[in-house]
Amino acid sequence: MKSNLVPINVFGIAMSIPDEFIKGSHVRRDWVDLRDQSYSPSLSVLSDVMSLDPRLMVDIPSSNLKQPIFGVRDQKATQRCVGYALAALIDIQRSLQWLRSFGGKAPTAAEVDRIRLDIASADMLYRMAFFHDHYPDLSTIQGIEGIRSLRSAIKGFYHHGACLDWPKDTRPSEKGRWQSTSFLPTSPDDEGLFPNVDQAKDARRIGLGAYFRLASVLNHYHAALNDAQAVLCTANIHDGWTRATPDNRGIIAWPPQLGRTGSHAVVLTGYDETGFHVLNSWGAAWGGYKGQAGIGLWDYGDWAQNVIDAWVLRLGVSAPKAFGFLQGERGVKGLSGPVQAGSTPCYELVGHYMHLDDGFHVSSGSYPSFPSSWKRTRNYLLTGVRPGTDPPDPGDTRYRGLLLWIPGSLEGIKATFTQAVARKNRIKGHGLYPYTVFWCNSFVEKSLEVFNIIFESCKSQAGVEAEHLNSLIEERVQGVGRAFWREMEMSAQRAVHGTTDGPSEVHAEAELETVELGYVADLLRGVMELKAELGCEVHLVAEGTGALVVHEMLAAIRRDADRDGASRQYFCNHDPTTLFDSLHLVHPAIGWARAQVFLVPLVQRINETAAPLPHPGDTAPGVEPVSEVKADRPARIYVPSEELEAQLCFGAYGKSLLHLAASAFEDRLPGPGSTPELPTWVPQDFLGMAGMDRKRSLHSALYRLNRLASQKRPGDRVTQTELISDQAIQESIFAAIASMRDPACQTFGGGKVGQDHG
Template sequence: MNDGALIGSTGQPAGQRAGRRTAGWHSGLSRDPSDLRDQIYTPTLRLLSPEADPGGFAAAACPADGCPSYPIRNQGDAGTCVGQALANLIDIHRRRANVANADPVSPQMLYLMARRIEGRETSADTGVQSLRSAVKGFYHFGCCPDRMWPDPVAQAAADDLPSEVERFKSARGVTLGAYYRVRPILNDYHNALVEADGILVSAEIHAGWQDDAVSAFSVASADRRGRIPVSSRGLGAHAFVILGYTSEGFLVLNSWGADWGGFRDRPGIALWKYEDWARNVMDAWVLRLGVPAPEAFQYSVGDQGISFGGADIRAGSTACHQLLGHFAHLDDGVHVERGSYATSRDYVAQTTDRLRKRSKRDRKPVLLSVSGSLMGMKDAFDFEARRRQCVEDICDMYPYAVLWCNDLIESATPVLTHLFSTAVQRVGPHSDRLNAEIEKVTAGIGRAFWREIERAARTAGRHVTKGTDGAAAEIFDRFAAARTPLHLVIEGAGALLMAEYLESLNSDTGNAAENRRRKKLAERFHAAVASIDLIAPVMEAPRFQSAFGPLIRGLSVLKPGRATLWVPTRPFEERLSIDHYAGSMLDLVLYSFQGRPRDARLVGMSRQRSGIAQLCGAGGALQGLRIGPIRPRVPGRRRYEYHEVSINLACHTMILRHLARIGEAGAKQ
């Protein structure tokens, strides 16, 4: 049988022999590392029966087709036991819920997403390091049907398989609602089995798991058949599902095919004695599936389920599937291809190709946002996921976010926080010299941090030659070619990335062919851009004027009212602070990180400080640029944090409503 094959849903007879696991198999499993964020399963006081042998598994075969009434997978020699076990548990939950047409889910997807979470090569077949990785992978990506993402052998034999975009889109229909770690306490296991229908378990296994007693065709005596005998010869770590319990031990559903098991004449299921469990168990998790809720994007989603969040920033991570196909994640100027929020050039190409191939009637304008709000990756992703529904509801556009500097910010924040504390210890929290001291102690680290931001912008935003352009440059070029209006929202430091791109389009490379290519790309991009909104850009006026001036002037001539600069009002700006620093993030960047003189100004400061308004009038270098005010969400406070500028709810709502009016005007033409 092919690796990862499923018995019981394919019409294959339950008694047909399947390939047994061989010595070449290796799971790569180890114990889950400690994580204080884990939620622990707490048993209830419900009455427990002496035995929990789930009713749905009472019969060895379905009357209709002679197949087992439960999933039996066979991983063969592949080290995919974690994916196989989690797939079994998901299928069990779906069958219990009587999901209509519940196709078996893909263990291959679960396995590969676990490896992606661990930052390992997804093409390798050397196992997964921990159960937590598989659970997190399922949380972030969901799971598609097995027929859409089969094992490698079946993929090689298939004529037509769906694209990864289609797989991930389908995976949103089967997601994780909540999950809890189960302590190795017998009572907790018994309660969890009664309440949660099954437990995902890892354990050290031994030669007893390969004994003839656990063959579905065993000739062993009745008191041994289907019972795993204890052995001192270890085989390594393995993952499986516990389905129930008896007075002797736990009922295990394995992924070694239909010829393994035989407990109470049921293939795939064996009895794991309590003494064996106590000696060898490693980790265990219970879960509940999420209810498909496409209308629930206005609710923030944390690691333990859906919960309402009114704050601007939440600590919990948002599941990746909430934004799949709607974001690119860059770090150091290149795509982050591993981890919870992985993307690639190929993913971007698949997204833009799908947009371009839509009929004119079905093609939506694209709202392309470039982050730069100085949030960490999890906070930025959470914000974009919540904004997505607002974009679709208010202005009916296709939202896409480029998250490019958030990992750098996340890594620098603890260091800067420590330096702030150092400054406070030196001069005191109420000293008149505190601002100057903070700028002094953060200058060295701050300069290095800002150089990394600027380098990442250059790496990602610049064109080189066809096929080797920066990751962000390729994103902007592809969306410009998608044959749909492009609305740009550039936040904070995102202006650096977009400036690199625009300057690259207009630069003279000394190569005639390359110059022609860039000229064509520039013409296409300028023609595609239908509007631009810049929120507190971290850039001085001369460069801003040079980089953005041509685009702004072009919009003002062809589409008046389409270019807006959003900056804080002067009273709001005066109350911005960062911890003990009585100034905005722009002040800290300009005077500490960049070491600029005190009379220097950034475009993203209030219009009174920046003086940018004089360039926006008739005949000015930024003619046609409107200036919109950003006001505090909650007026009257003495101090405001800088994120209340960059992700200001009122500002973003005004932008979306303005874009909705643009869309309505375009529809009437």
């Protein structure tokens, strides 16, 4: 059967199931994960017999069989049963949604043809499972073609959605489709590792709402089928599966002649007194149970001995504009706070991020990243950016520039990714294309677990209220902390300069040896080229340790600028003063000695060369300029006030994280009266500390954060996480960017500007 769109006559067809379908493991058991949500049956009355909704079945001409209106897939020579089973389940639920939206009326012939054309892509679902296909007993990451599990496919679906397939033996005519090779073996999509822009955009239309793992309890399976009409399932299979044909009434023979021979993924669509109804992916010539092509009967005894895993799923409602709104638990036990939720789907930020760890792209997990991603984004911006200062025409959906955001690394990738998604549409509302660089979150997430162990050890020794607890923590954490901080600095260097070994610090007078171009340097070069070619706006925000990355970016520009004309190789514009239309450093976690090399001079030059702008008044609750001169400058450094800094704590440590870094992580500076014979060392200040108020040279750029929204009363202790997540500074950044334009075009209705790229 070449296509499920073409009716077939299953009679007279010689059944020939390839041996590889039943011999060998084509699906892997899901490992135990206590974070899985278990399915709990409701108390609703169960049907004695259940099968696929008859309204979803249509006649096959020249036979007495029916087949689902979305067709019966034939995976042919592929070993991608996990993707095919999940795609069939999605098709069932989408067809049920279709019936509901049309009042339950039976579809017309034209509507059936459309439904069969708009089926989920099995290959796309299989490929996205690759990013989550990791197991404790595997020493290496599996290749693109390898065994998958149900959980990995479900997580891939959650994070990337599902494209539509192109169930024809021709190449897709729609860019957003992902064609499975069962329809066209030479499909160009078979070479795809990650959705392109059109595919990622269209895949958002089909998303996962809820999913629960089933216990191997018969009643749970029956209840789940009553609730959701389909269950995703894996099983050990045997030679009896090959004999489930219309001639044998579609019954999977039990017991088998040869015993277990492999494993397989299918969809359960119903049950009766004998067993479960199984929708397979071996074509319409398989099955035939109760006249249902592609559906066989799986005996309860066979199920009890050979079932592996099962999940019940519900599709989500497409509501992309609703994401980012935090709903409190109001009305539930009197609580009012953010609801704990799962990780943010990856498709919410596709085309708008780069994810690095130790200088390399993170090509697995929930938020994969590839070198080609930025190239695609840059090519899009060449036509998607419209520079200028006038308000855009109503029909003009292009951006006026780019906002590059480099978060710190103190929160894990899950939280940082969610924050980037939440601000995406706010940035677009200012006519700017948002792009975020995650550069060290995975490493920091693991390292903080070590710090927690040390903190707990210190608490158990000294007690929570001990006066010397902070000093004890500084002493105990110093060895690990210094290694941690060096790795942070090295990660920033590798992100910019590449992964080859290089100098620990790059100064203007350093030897100008050739260095490998890192991914952030490649991004910087692309941004410079866009600025030079289009004259577009470029705004840069760096939070916390993100200042280390900015430092390395400036070092790379300076190194290249110091070369002679013939040896310059990276950047087309060597003046960062004119590159950034605004620069915002939020609690910058960089030592004062290092900051004076590039960052502080850049901030001073940007503010000296820029014309003063009228101050817009209170930029945001709790944020105020340090300087008495009421003029906005395009370079800003946000620091906590001395009162707020004194209220910060980092876990059991009763001071801010920057104090801990200064005391135990970063190199110390020679103290007053220090000599080579009798050296004394003191902690150096960090650029993000409140003490920067004392440096008059920075007053034009300094802005103080006086309080946090989470503080119910003045003087309340606040955590480092609360400081990072507070929205006052972000609102101040957006207000500053808007005030740089004519007041008439500061914002564009607060809505979305620009096409949605990925």
